[in-house]
Amino acid sequence: MELTHRIEILETKHKDIHNRIETLEAEHAPDEFIVKLKKEKLALKDEIERLSGWPNQDSGLEDMS
Secondary structure: OHHHHHHHHHHHHHHHHHHHHHHHHHOOOOHHHHHHHHHHHHHHHHHHHHHHHHHHHHHOOOOOO
């Protein structure tokens, strides 16, 4: 369950950053702020994908859910 909780936290952060980016774009904020947030958002997405695939990669078993 610890891994599932970590993924949920990362997904929440990802959504929050997405909303911040949309707000900044609507306000025509400087690109430097938006680019920094987009990089952070992408890093979170990569981490979520890595963690989501982790059990299947180690065990060699397919997800049966």
